[in-house]
Amino acid sequence: MEHLIIHWCLVCFLLLLSTASSVSGSASGDEYRGGAGLDGTIAVSSVGRPRFCFDIFYLPPNLSSIPSHPELGAETRLTDGKSVNYNGQFVGDSEKQIILELWAKKEKEINLGAKSIFLAYVSERGGLGQVYFDILDWEDDQSRRQRRTVALLDTHEPAYAFQDRPTVAGGRVIYVGMRNRLSSIGRSWTAVYSRNVSTGETRILTPEDAADFSPAVSPSGEWVIVASDQCRGFHGELCNLNSDLYILKAADGSNRRLLLKDGGWPSWASDSRFFFHRRADDGWWSIYEAHLPQHSADPILGAKRITKGGFHAFTPAASRTGEWLAAATRRPGSKHRHIEILNLTSGEWYELTKPSVNASHYNPFVSPDSAQVGYHRCRCAENASFEDWSRDARDEGAHNLERLKSVVGLPKISLVRIDGDFPSFSPDGSVIAFNSDLNSGRKDVSIMPLDGSWREEVFNASKFVKNPHSSEGCLHLGKPFGTAWSIMEEDKWILYSSIGENIFMTMDATVHVIAIYCNATNLKKKAAGKKLKPGEEIYINYDVLTLPNTKNNAFPSPSPDGKKLVFRSSRSGYSNLYIMEIGMDAVNKKVVNKNVYQLTNGSWTDTMCTWSPDGKWIAFTSNRDNPGSLSFAIYVIRFNGSEHEPAKKVLDDAVHPQFSPDSQSLLFTTNYGGLSAEPISTPNQFQPYGEIYLSDLTGQQVQRLTFSPYETGVAAWGKLRAENLSSAGEADNNCKFSDSMWLEGGTKEAEFCLPSKILEKRHPKSNCTTDGPEEQECQARTLTIQQVLSESQPLKEKQSCWAQQ
Ligand SMILES: *[C@@H]1O[C@H](CO)[C@@H](O)[C@H](O)[C@H]1NC(C)=O
Ligand SMILES: *[C@@H]1O[C@H](CO)[C@@H](O)[C@H](O)[C@H]1NC(C)=O
Ligand SMILES: *[C@@H]1O[C@H](CO)[C@@H](O)[C@H](O)[C@H]1NC(C)=O
Ligand SMILES: *[C@@H]1O[C@H](CO)[C@@H](O)[C@H](O)[C@H]1NC(C)=O
Ligand SMILES: *[C@@H]1O[C@H](CO)[C@@H](O)[C@H](O)[C@H]1NC(C)=O
Ligand SMILES: *[C@@H]1O[C@H](CO)[C@@H](O)[C@H](O)[C@H]1NC(C)=O
Ligand SMILES: *[C@@H]1O[C@H](CO)[C@@H](O)[C@H](O)[C@H]1NC(C)=O
Ligand SMILES: *[C@@H]1O[C@H](CO)[C@@H](O)[C@H](O)[C@H]1NC(C)=O
Ligand SMILES: *[C@@H]1O[C@H](CO)[C@@H](O)[C@H](O)[C@H]1NC(C)=O
Ligand SMILES: *[C@@H]1O[C@H](CO)[C@@H](O)[C@H](O)[C@H]1NC(C)=O
Ligand SMILES: *[C@@H]1O[C@H](CO)[C@@H](O)[C@H](O)[C@H]1NC(C)=O
Numbered sequence: 001m002e003h004l005i006i007h008w009c010l011v012c013f014l015l016l017l018s019t020a021s022s023v024s025g026s027a028s029g030d031e032y033r034g035g036a037g038l039d040g041t042i043a044v045s046s047v048g049r050p051r052f053c054f055d056i057f058y059l060p061p062n063l064s065s066i067p068s069h070p071e072l073g074a075e076t077r078l079t080d081g082k083s084v085n086y087n088g089q090f091v092g093d094s095e096k097q098i099i100l101e102l103w104a105k106k107e108k109e110i111n112l113g114a115k116s117i118f119l120a121y122v123s124e125r126g127g128l129g130q131v132y133f134d135i136l137d138w139e140d141d142q143s144r145r146q147r148r149t150v151a152l153l154d155t156h157e158p159a160y161a162f163q164d165r166p167t168v169a170g171g172r173v174i175y176v177g178m179r180n181r182l183s184s185i186g187r188s189w190t191a192v193y194s195r196n197v198s199t200g201e202t203r204i205l206t207p208e209d210a211a212d213f214s215p216a217v218s219p220s221g222e223w224v225i226v227a228s229d230q231c232r233g234f235h236g237e238l239c240n241l242n243s244d245l246y247i248l249k250a251a252d253g254s255n256r257r258l259l260l261k262d263g264g265w266p267s268w269a270s271d272s273r274f275f276f277h278r279r280a281d282d283g284w285w286s287i288y289e290a291h292l293p294q295h296s297a298d299p300i301l302g303a304k305r306i307t308k309g310g311f312h313a314f315t316p317a318a319s320r321t322g323e324w325l326a327a328a329t330r331r332p333g334s335k336h337r338h339i340e341i342l343n344l345t346s347g348e349w350y351e352l353t354k355p356s357v358n359a360s361h362y363n364p365f366v367s368p369d370s371a372q373v374g375y376h377r378c379r380c381a382e383n384a385s386f387e388d389w390s391r392d393a394r395d396e397g398a399h400n401l402e403r404l405k406s407v408v409g410l411p412k413i414s415l416v417r418i419d420g421d422f423p424s425f426s427p428d429g430s431v432i433a434f435n436s437d438l439n440s441g442r443k444d445v446s447i448m449p450l451d452g453s454w455r456e457e458v459f460n461a462s463k464f465v466k467n468p469h470s471s472e473g474c475l476h477l478g479k480p481f482g483t484a485w486s487i488m489e490e491d492k493w494i495l496y497s498s499i500g501e502n503i504f505m506t507m508d509a510t511v512h513v514i515a516i517y518c519n520a521t522n523l524k525k526k527a528a529g530k531k532l533k534p535g536e537e538i539y540i541n542y543d544v545l546t547l548p549n550t551k552n553n554a555f556p557s558p559s560p561d562g563k564k565l566v567f568r569s570s571r572s573g574y575s576n577l578y579i580m581e582i583g584m585d586a587v588n589k590k591v592v593n594k595n596v597y598q599l600t601n602g603s604w605t606d607t608m609c610t611w612s613p614d615g616k617w618i619a620f621t622s623n624r625d626n627p628g629s630l631s632f633a634i635y636v637i638r639f640n641g642s643e644h645e646p647a648k649k650v651l652d653d654a655v656h657p658q659f660s661p662d663s664q665s666l667l668f669t670t671n672y673g674g675l676s677a678e679p680i681s682t683p684n685q686f687q688p689y690g691e692i693y694l695s696d697l698t699g700q701q702v703q704r705l706t707f708s709p710y711e712t713g714v715a716a717w718g719k720l721r722a723e724n725l726s727s728a729g730e731a732d733n734n735c736k737f738s739d740s741m742w743l744e745g746g747t748k749e750a751e752f753c754l755p756s757k758i759l760e761k762r763h764p765k766s767n768c769t770t771d772g773p774e775e776q777e778c779q780a781r782t783l784t785i786q787q788v789l790s791e792s793q794p795l796k797e798k799q800s801c802w803a804q805q
Contacts, residue, residue, distance in 0.1 A: 170221020205253030234674030397731030401452030425718030
């Protein structure tokens with residue numbers, strides 16, 4: 001079992017978490033408000049996200065008709081070319097007035113040019129996903145091109161986070177927002193909202209117990225179809241959300257009914273016909289068509305598969321002409337997804353985006369007049385050429401540090417995303433150490449100052465072929481993994497890390513704990529913004545601390561006095577925690593491994609250990625309650641003098657604990673909030689449910705900090721606040737991320753999707769789907785749409801999943 005987890009986690013942050021069992025877990029759902037100690041900087045990582053550089057582009061659906069659209073050029077970029085912008089929808093002519101009103105509320109009125117495009121989309125420019133509208137207008141002769149951008153919500157409003165698939169219809173904006181679900185662990189926080197833009201009146205359309213995704217609004221603006229987990233909660237669906245389609249009223253969420261089981265990403269062609277995707281029994285993601293009947297005597301619908309397989313086709317966007325649809329496809333042999341058009345009459349596909357462009361194109365959408373197909377892709381993808389709408393945009397690329405907003409107000413905390421993995425803060429809080437993104441191919445321990453204005457390798461494992469200190473001769477210098485700081489002497493700081501081949505692969509792998517010595521004078525000088533003179537180096541040298549034949553040693557974390565090191569080792573045949581007593585070799589000016597003793601002992605896995613800054617606690621992750629399983633929880637061990645108390649569980653289904661600088665709070669990574677989007681709608685996320693939470697040391701009070709469709713994990717907490725972040729970064733690496741690897745099928749799929757199968761087996765479905773409701777869902781199929789739609793149902797304040805019960 002360990003082999004499986006480990007292999008899978010080679011390229012990701014978290015260990016796999018279990019689910020549903022946590023509903024009765026120790027986190028009580030009380031919100032953690034913390035105290036004065038909630039100060040400083042919290043740095044987090046999100047898989048691939050610094051490389052996304054998404055912008056929204058469009059093309060006419062029939063490329064040979066481009067000459068008739070000379071003013072548009074070929075591929076045209078619509079969004080700003082700076083932020084991460086995605087999941088667009090065109091705003092129809094009849095709805096434009098609403099956006100102009102919204103604009104007029106905040107700015108002065110506009111004299112629109114002769115031509116205009118209005119776009120609704122998600123942008124992360126403010127540090128958290130938010131709905132924005134761009135009003136683009138120009139004159140017939142292409143002069144006076146202008147872009148005006150207005151946000152839907154003010155930052156203090158609820159649901160100010162990841163507002164997916166925004167659609168303006170019937171005078172409303174329908175979008176996916178966040179809602180607080182701390183009290184029901186294992187349930188997604190996504191809900192569909194409906195907002196009257198004129199009044200600001202906003203309703204949650206999703207019942208209390210359900211989570212809804214990917215809303216599609218009917219052309220009339222009256223109905224919404226959503227992909228819903230209904231009452232099921234999260235069951236480890238890492239690849240396929242296993243959602244069902246529900247229909248409800250756009251105004252207030254009433255008349256909610258099951259349309260069909262197993263479907264996602266709905267898209268309407270007309271008020272009675274829609275498309276959706278589903279993974280077919282033959283394994284290919286496929287597009288299906290369904291009809292709402294015209295006559296009340298007709299059966300509700302029959303879903304018909306319209307793509308044949310042989311390649312994946314998903315995220316459909318129907319044209320209102322009813323003649324064609326756009327979809328993303330992944331064809332065998334390609335590592336990228338492209339947008340293709342399916343002629344619904346002839347059944348033929350034709351390419352919209354060029355397969356020769358080495359970039360993935362995501363989540364197409366069609367303009368109401370069916371004249372344009374939009375989508376998003378990384379803007380600096382290799383060899384892609386496009387008409388730059390604003391011409392003056394300067395790509396700011398990936399930043400070393402990017403400011404994030406937490407979903408709760410933590411006024412004294414600076415939350416940042418780091419372009420790298422495994423951050424840790426220097427003893428004075430002024431420097432962040434990290435490992436470069438795995439996609440970068442680097443084998444480094446690097447550092448950056450708190451404003452992210454530069455990054456520099458301290459340790460480059462590629463330079464060492466052989467480790468002179470190791471009796472094992474040629475040490476497998478794989479990628480360094482993890483960082484933790486300690487002060488050896490005033491001018492000599494140590495960066496602990498672990499290094500070896502396949503750190504996460506097997507317990508038998510050779511992985512060593514290393515100490516990298518840094519010159520603190522030079523490091524602080526550089527961090528203060530001063531230039532180092534030749535000869536003023538930061539890196540001094542390194543040592544291997546663990547002995548030969550001690551197998552897989554990782555996650556070193558020093559005690560605050562630097563005299564001990566806790567780490568996990570598989571030397572006994574199981575991964576347990578060990579403590580190394582550190583001695584000083586004054587002659588050779590280095591630290592030595594004086595003695596190692598075992599701290600925890602059991603036939604299970606203890607890992608991801610960290611020592612609190614006050615020295616009184618060690619927090620770690622373990623599956624000891626369920627040895628051999630994928631169910632990991634956070635434990636703490638308290639030290640009183642030289643003794644320690646037995647390990648105590650504080651948080652179920654949680655990994656990567658890190659202490660606050662005052663040792664009073666724990667940061668951790670968990671799946672308490674389930675998924676925030678259909679996994680197929682984003683680039684590869686190994687564990688898209690990973691988000692950062694905060695708790696007290698008892699685990700009784702918790703608070704969510706991040707909300708995104710990404711895998712966010714492995715946070716660190718420093719005592720100084722990061723301010724005035726620089727936009728410096730490694731722009732060269734932009735667009736170097738992977739599309740969903742599991743779409744390649746075969747072993748890739750087994751590797752990335754298998755854990756969900758394990759989870760499904762392990763967790764019985766919740767009560768929601770085992771009794772009546774399941775029956776009721778089946779019966780719903782035999783109702784007519786007229787019956788379904790006319791059965792009026794007042795919206796209860798707290799509408800439950802099963803309004804009829
Ligand atoms: C595309 O448009 C051209 C010219 O308008 C037309 O001749 C051609 O049949 C169209 N092709 C498709 C695949 O619709
Ligand atoms: C929005 O609210 C205004 C004022 O109450 C109302 O006149 C309008 O009809 C509402 N729009 C929609 C789409 O409900
Ligand atoms: C679809 O195919 C039919 C039959 O080949 C053709 O007549 C029609 O023009 C095509 N439509 C589009 C939009 O390409
Ligand atoms: C895209 O990538 C493939 C495989 O890496 C390569 O052979 C091809 O030349 C690339 N195409 C472009 C246009 O760069
Ligand atoms: C772009 O792609 C074309 C072929 O599609 C190739 O000939 C050309 O060298 C590529 N240019 C760059 C800069 O990669
Ligand atoms: C790390 O070392 C390798 C091998 O010597 C070298 O190719 C690479 O450029 C180094 N990286 C940096 C950032 O210096
Ligand atoms: C740090 O670097 C400075 C200047 O290069 C040097 O004088 C000092 O001895 C170095 N300290 C250590 C511990 O290497
Ligand atoms: C670990 O536990 C095993 C089984 O109980 C025992 O035989 C062994 O001596 C223990 N090791 C240590 C270091 O306590
Ligand atoms: C420290 O903890 C140990 C183990 O729980 C306990 O036996 C001992 O009494 C404690 N000592 C103090 C001073 O609290
Ligand atoms: C950040 O910028 C503000 C305003 O320019 C300045 O007052 C403050 O000192 C800066 N903080 C740091 C840490 O540089
Ligand atoms: C399911 O219902 C039973 C009996 O009412 C209850 O004991 C159990 O806790 C419920 N399980 C969940 C996961 O809600």
